[in-house]
Amino acid sequence: MDYSQEVIVREAYEHEQEAIANVILDAYGQYATILPEQRWIDYQDSIRKSVYGDGPEARIVAVIQDKIVGSAQLFRSSETAYGHSGIQSPVIRLLAVASDVRGKGIATLLIQDAARRSLTLGATTLNLHTSDMMASAVKLYERLGFERAFDTDVHNGDVLVKGYCLNLLETPLLSGVV
Template structure:
């Protein structure tokens, strides 16, 4: 299994339950650290994410027939968050998730590479994302891959600042 090839492809309708299961398992690590009641709200939004919104793509990573990772790619901040005022008119990825038992195998990097490839194929010159300080492992990965803070796209409200990041889709980014 360690040498098995991880397939990255578009999610299919039959992936729905596995997609949601991976999201819940991946983000479940925050259940005990979020303020009271916040996890249930977040969990409900994760659960609804496969059926709601208008992503350009729902991308999955599959290992030996089992879904182990997922990511959703949106065309803009309006499509991703219903927030045109963020002024992001290029692709935004959300809901990057890797099953806990598959972590450390490069799954997140494979999914981000695919998001980069697709954003570039759309003619975009950058790719955006948002995260919080709670997700330090993800932030380290994003920064290692070349994403830079885009504080002008930060979102505030509730108990935390949701920080914006961007990656310029230049030749270096295409080699990730």
């Protein structure tokens, strides 16, 4: 793929659901060997349900030469994202970049778009959850200004899923300085 082409970040079209699912499963496939087999099977099912479900406020994709290479879902709250109350501001889920285009700033573009959309919803923060197995994602989030939000941590079985929050009114992410 020619990376010199411009990355376009936009709202996904409904007919692109399978392509989005494939990008997410490709990106998250690195965890298949880390997770117990049944948990990986359940995770894949959860990803597909989210891609084809009605919950997100926005389905954001990154496209290079008409090919979807990244995706993120934006929900209005933790209730719509996870089915439990607690966070009353936008939440990003299933941020993914295809394995063959990582390191090109695509995840940052997706997060910037989600942050802008969150501001238009009247929010002052943007939240997400991740776990220690996603160490490179954690580094990215922290570099972009997300801070640990311990009060939003949840457990998924025996795994601690850590909450992070970005202050949209103070982040350089929206001024393009990252």
